[in-house]
Every structure is written in C-alpha cells, then in structure tokens.
Amino acid sequence: MNAVRHALGRIASAVFLSVVGAFFALPMLWLASAPFDATPSITVSVPEFTLANFRAILDNPYALGSIGNSVIQAGGAAAVVVVLAALAAYALSRVRVPGRDVLLYVLLLLSSVVTGTAAMVPIFELATRLDLIDTHLGVILVVSGGLLPAAIFILKDFMDATPTSYEESARVFGASPLQILRHIVVPVVRPGLATIAVWAVASVWGGFLMQYILLRDPEKSPSAVILYTLYTEGGQPNLDLISTFSLLYSLPVVLMYLFVSGRYGFRFHGGIKQ
Amino acid sequence: MSTDAAGLGRSRAVGFVLPALVLIGVFLVFPALWTIYLGLTDYRLTGLAAADPQVVGADNYTAALGDDRFRTSLWLSVQYVLGSAVIGQAVLGFAIAWTLRDRRGPVRRIVEGLVLLSWILPSSVVAFLWIALLDRDGGTLNALLNTPGAAWLLDHPMLSIIVFNTWRGTAFSMMLYAAALENVPPSHLETARLAGASTFQQLRDVVLPRIKGHILTNMLLISLWTFNDFTPFLITAGGPEGRSEILPFYVYTTALRGGQLGFGAAVSFLILLINLVFALAYLRLLRTRDRAHDRGDDGGHDDEPGADPAIRGTAA
Numbered sequence: 001m002n003a004v005r006h007a008l009g010r011i012a013s014a015v016f017l018s019v020v021g022a023f024f025a026l027p028m029l030w031l032a033s034a035p036f037d038a039t040p041s042i043t044v045s046v047p048e049f050t051l052a053n054f055r056a057i058l059d060n061p062y063a064l065g066s067i068g069n070s071v072i073q074a075g076g077a078a079a080v081v082v083v084l085a086a087l088a089a090y091a092l093s094r095v096r097v098p099g100r101d102v103l104l105y106v107l108l109l110l111s112s113v114v115t116g117t118a119a120m121v122p123i124f125e126l127a128t129r130l131d132l133i134d135t136h137l138g139v140i141l142v143v144s145g146g147l148l149p150a151a152i153f154i155l156k157d158f159m160d161a162t163p164t165s166y167e168e169s170a171r172v173f174g175a176s177p178l179q180i181l182r183h184i185v186v187p188v189v190r191p192g193l194a195t196i197a198v199w200a201v202a203s204v205w206g207g208f209l210m211q212y213i214l215l216r217d218p219e220k221s222p223s224a225v226i227l228y229t230l231y232t233e234g235g236q237p238n239l240d241l242i243s244t245f246s247l248l249y250s251l252p253v254v255l256m257y258l259f260v261s262g263r264y265g266f267r268f269h270g271g272i273k274q
Numbered sequence: 275m276s277t278d279a280a281g282l283g284r285s286r287a288v289g290f291v292l293p294a295l296v297l298i299g300v301f302l303v304f305p306a307l308w309t310i311y312l313g314l315t316d317y318r319l320t321g322l323a324a325a326d327p328q329v330v331g332a333d334n335y336t337a338a339l340g341d342d343r344f345r346t347s348l349w350l351s352v353q354y355v356l357g358s359a360v361i362g363q364a365v366l367g368f369a370i371a372w373t374l375r376d377r378r379g380p381v382r383r384i385v386e387g388l389v390l391l392s393w394i395l396p397s398s399v400v401a402f403l404w405i406a407l408l409d410r411d412g413g414t415l416n417a418l419l420n421t422p423g424a425a426w427l428l429d430h431p432m433l434s435i436i437v438f439n440t441w442r443g444t445a446f447s448m449m450l451y452a453a454a455l456e457n458v459p460p461s462h463l464e465t466a467r468l469a470g471a472s473t474f475q476q477l478r479d480v481v482l483p484r485i486k487g488h489i490l491t492n493m494l495l496i497s498l499w500t501f502n503d504f505t506p507f508l509i510t511a512g513g514p515e516g517r518s519e520i521l522p523f524y525v526y527t528t529a530l531r532g533g534q535l536g537f538g539a540a541v542s543f544l545i546l547l548i549n550l551v552f553a554l555a556y557l558r559l560l561r562t563r564d565r566a567h568d569r570g571d572d573g574g575h576d577d578e579p580g581a582d583p584a585i586r587g588t589a590a
Contacts, residue, residue: 009473013373016369016373017370017373017374017381017385020366020369020370020385020389021384021385021388023441024385024388024389024391024392024441025388026407026414026415027392027400027403027404027406027407027441028388028391028392028395028403029414030403030406030407030414031399031403041412042406042409042411042412042413042414043412043413043414043417044414044417080297084293084294084297085294087290087291087293087294088290088291088293088294088295090282090290091282091286091287091288091290091291092287092291094278094279094280094282094287095278095282095283095284095287097284097287097288097291105557107298108557109550109553109554109557110298110302110303110306111302112498112549112552112553112556113306113546113549113550113553114302114303114305114306114546114549115502115545115549116502116504117502117503117504117521117522117525117542117545118306118309118502118542118545118546118549119302119305119306119309119542119546120525120526120529120530120542121309121312121525121529121530121535121538121539121542122304122305122306122308122309122312122539122542123301123305124530125308125312125535126300126301126304126305126308141297141300141301142301144297144301145297145298145300145301145302146301146302148294148297148298148302149298149302152294164279165279167279167280168279170280171279171280171281177280177281177282177283177286180279180280180281181280184280185280202394205396206394206395206396206397208396208397208398208504208505208508209504213526213530223396223398224396224397224398225398227396227398227399227402228398228401228508231402231405232511242402246399246402246403249396249399250395250396250399253394253395253396254391254394254395257390257394
C-alpha cells in the first residue's frame with residue numbers, strides 16, 4: 001500500500017516537473033532557434049542553420065549603437081552607485097552619525113515605496129526642468145537615486161561584518177584614514193562591492209521604464225528601448241533583426257548571472273533584480 | 275560596531291554620507307513630495323495650463339474617483355496582483371520548491387535554471403518572446419494546441435498578462451520557499467508520514483506553522499512589485515480598448531501621453547499610498563522577526579533570502 005503510494009507520488013512529481021519545465025522553456029525556445037534560422041518565422045521550428053542573421057544588426061542604424069548606450073548607462077550608474085554607497089556605508093558602519101538608524105529605516109522605506117511607476121510623472125518633469133531629457137547623465141542620475149538606498153543597506157551589513165582590527169593596526173602604524181580606506185577596507189569588502197556592481201549593471205541593463213520616458217532620441221536610447229521600438233513601430237517586424245538582437249542583448253545578463261552564481265553561490269538578497 | 279577604527283571623525287563621516295544623500299534626495303525623495311503638490315494642480319504638458327498651472331485642490335482626486343476608466347484600471351490591477359502574484363507566483367513557486375526539496379542532480383538544476391532564466395532575461399526580450407508565443411497567425415501556442423487564429427492577446431488580454439507575469443516572477447517565490455523548507459526538519463515530516471498523515475496533512479500541520487513568516491514576507495514583496503510592474507505594457511500596451519490597462523499604464527497614458535500631468539500625479543500619489551501600506555507592513559514584519567531573533571526564539575527562520583530588505587528601485 002505504502003509502496004504504491006510512494007510510486008504514485010514519484011510519478012506525480014515527475015509529471016509535474018515536466019509540465020513546469022515545458023511551461024518555462026516554451027517561450028524561450030524561439031530565442032534559441034530563430035536567430036540561427038535562415039527563414040525565421042514567429043513559430044518555433046528547427047532552424048535551417050545560418051549565422052547570416054547577425055548581419056541584420058550591422059545593417060540597422062541603431063542596433064549596435066544602442067548596445068554602446070546600454071554600456072554607458074549601466075556602467076555609469078554602477079560606478080556612481082558603488083562609489084557613493086561604499087562611502088556612505090563605511091561611514092554609517094564605523095562612525096555613530098546622529099539619527100543613523102532612523103535614516104536607514106526611512107531610506108529603506110522610500111526605496112520600496114517610490115518606484116518608477118509611482119514617480120514617473122515628477123521624474124519626467126524634474127528631468128525636463130534640469131535639461132536632462134535625452135542625456136546619458138539624466139538616466140544615470142535617476143536610476144542611481146533609485147538603487148542607492150538598497151545598495152547602502154546591503155553594503156553596511158557587509159562592513160558591519162568586517163572586523164576592525166586591520167584598520168586599527170594600520171592606524172597604529174600611522175596610516176591616514178584615506179590610506180586605510182584605500183589599502184585596507186576596499187580590498188577586504190571587494191566581494192560586496194562586486195555584488196553591488198553586478199546588481200546595478202543588471203538592473204540598468206534590463207531596465208525599461210525610466211529609459212523610455214527620459215530618452216526620445218534613438219541615438220541615445222539603450223537596447224531595451226530600441227528593441228521595443230523594433231517590434232512595435234509599424235509594418236512587418238523584421239524577425240532576423242529582432243531575434244539576433246534579443247540574443248546578443250540578453251547574453252551579457254546571462255553571463256553575469258553565471259559568473260556570480262559560480263563565484264559567490266547564487267544567494268539572492270530580497271529583491272535583487274531590476 | 276560603531277568604533278571609528280580608521281579615525282575618520284564625525285565631519286568626514288558626514289562628508290562621506292552626503293553625496294549619496296543628495297542624489298537620493300533630489301531623484302527619489304523630492305519627486306515623491308512633488309507628486310503631492312503636482313496632484314493638487316491642473317498642470318499640463320502643453321497649452322495654457324502648462325505655462326500657468328493653477329491649484330485646483332482635490333479636484334483631480336474627485337475626478338479620478340469618479341472616472342470609470344480609473345476604477346476599471348484599479349480593479350484590473352487588483353486582478354493582476356491576485357492572479358499573477360498571490361495565486362500564480364506564490365502557489366507555483368511553492369509547488370516547485372516542495373517537489374524539488376529532496377531532489378539533487380540534473381532535474382533540479384534544469385528546472386531551477388529555466389525558472390531563473392525567465393526571471394533574469396531583460397523585460398523587452400521576454401515581452402517579445404510572449405508576443406511571438408501568443409501570436410494569432412504564427413504563434414507557437416496555436417501551433418501546439420491546434421487552434422489556428424486564436425487571438426489570445428485580443429480576446430483574453432488580462433489572462434495573457436497574468437500567465438505571463440506568473441512565468442516571469444515565479445523564481446523569487448521558488449527561491450524563498452526553497453530556503454524556508456530547509457528549516458523544516460526532515461525528521462518531523464518522517465514522523466508525520468509514519469503516523470499516516472497525507473501530504474496535505476503534512477503540509478498543513480508540519481510545514482505551514484514553520485514557514486508562516488516566509489509566506490507573509492513573500493506575499494507582501496511580490497504584491498508590491500507586481501502592483502508596480504510596467505513590463506506587460508510591452509506586450510499589450512493596455513489594450514485592446516483598455517481591457518488590460520492596469521494602474522501603471524493608466525498613469526503613463528493619461529499623464530505622459532495625454533499630457534495631464536497634474537491628474538497623473540494625483541493617481542501616482544494614490545499608488546504611493548498603496549505602496550506605503552505594503553512597505554510598512556513588510557518592515558514591521560522584519561522588526562518583529564528581528565526582536566524574536568534577539569530573544570533567541572526565532573523558530574528557525576535563519577538565512578531567509580527575503581529578510582535582506584533590498585527592494586527594487588526606480589530602475590524597475
């Protein structure tokens with residue numbers, strides 16, 4: 001009786017996992033087949049193998065440039081977030097700044113409440129008045145403002161967990177605070193900084209809404225926005241271009257994920273995601 | 275932890291914190307406060323009210339609450355959150371975590387890998403993948419189900435984006451529940467099984483009491499994110515005829531496309547308030563858990579991924 005139940009349970013779980021696997025794989029099959037298909041259609045099919053489709057990217061005036069824009073915006077935002085969050089987190093971790101706990105609590109609350117959706121109207125208006133529409137700087141500043149609170153919070157945890165003894169002995173030997181920061185603290189918390197950098201790059205690389213409302217000029221638009229215009233703006237969508245471009249644009253995020261999960265184990269923090 | 279080991283000093287410490295605070299202040303705090311003011315005006319993108327906006331008091335709010343399109347949109351948002359987050363992601367995520375709990379090896383890696391991949395791919399890519407999947411003429415789904423010409427996105431737009439978001443976001447619930455289930459001692463399950471408890475009874479009597487906190491954390495976070503999710507706009511753009519126009523799309527179309535900035539800001543403020551309720555509930559939950567943790571009667575809720583309160587910022 002028990003053996004029968006056990007066997008049925010195994011079968012049920014195998015069936016369930018196959019269905020789940022199929023459900024999650026089905027939409028992605030197209031991304032794996034169409035870019036290499038000589039005559040890509042919207043239906044998934046076994047490709048008649050070719051690499052010629054990747055040419056379409058070179059022929060489009062905005063495709064390659066948009067990847068460059070994504071690199072500038074994601075890299076710029078990651079640099080701003082890592083540097084500012086590291087400085088703030090270090091000071092908050094080591095020095096008793098008055099009102100620190102309240103500050104952290106409020107920051108945390110704000111970062112979850114003031115989402116892109118809730119703030120798109122004032123952010124658009126603010127960017128217009130500051131002349132930041134259609135600039136890389138505008139995108140970098142706006143997205144950094146959104147990512148910083150969580151970054152400070154995570155890095156402060158990281159710094160709290162780091163013993164202060166190295167800093168103390170360096171101080172005994174006469175190192176200045178900035179030297180200590182550069183030569184002792186940064187190397188010790190490097191994994192934390194790397195995590196924040198990867199997280200910021202991935203968020204901005206995949207982010208859509210802010211980039212969409214802050215940029216009108218296709219010359220400045222990142223891949224997320226250009227890809228969207230490729231399949232929504234009139235006429236028959238160019239499937240060789242869409243499929244190869246999607247693949248090329250997705251690849252860095254997938255590689256980063258593999259890198260992080262291989263190096264640090266894939267321990268996700270709350271909403272670490274774009 | 276507050277020993278100033280590097281001899282930073284208070285003034286330099288303030289100097290370290292200040293740049294980050296300025297950026298957060300200008301691009302996160304100020305917009306939130308400004309929404310309140312803008313929402314009280316008749317500010318428009320173009321025309322007379324753009325040059326000289328007037329304060330109209332609560333007019334925008336009464337107009338919104340009296341607007342059928344707003345009420346429909348709010349109701350669609352409720353359906354979207356309940357359908358795709360509370361039911362879709364949470365239930366599917368738990369079911370996957372439960373089924374995989376004592377499996378190792380390739381099956382687990384493949385299933386987890388696929389679920390995670392759907393989560394990390396950029397949103398404009400997954401949006402097109404779903405457009406292709408559901409396409410009326412050449413869509414893979416119609417080819418599989420042998421229903422040529424079924425226009426899923428036109429006939430069932432809400433169902434389509436609910437299934438889409440379930441697919442998109444299940445990974446978070448799966449990971450959170452997988453971590454939670456590691457806190458359920460296998461010996462307790464074994465005892466229950468030997469006593470003849472069915473799977474349902476084991477879940478209810480052994481598992482549920484131990485992961486209650488995780489369930490609540492998960493519900494609050496995924497509801498908040500789903501409520502603010504803009505991704506399905508890339509699939510249906512709110513159509514056809516506004517039948518999938520959830521609140522984020524409503525704000526976008528009325529304020530930024532239609533130019534009614536004041537009105538859009540008022541609706542944004544309502545969204546902010548709803549977010550605030552979710553966020554306060556979540557932080558409160560974390561605090562009670564921290565206190566329980568300090569007392570040492572935490573009930574084994576260590577290493578919970580959701581407890582690290584990093585939340586998606588405006589880049590979402």
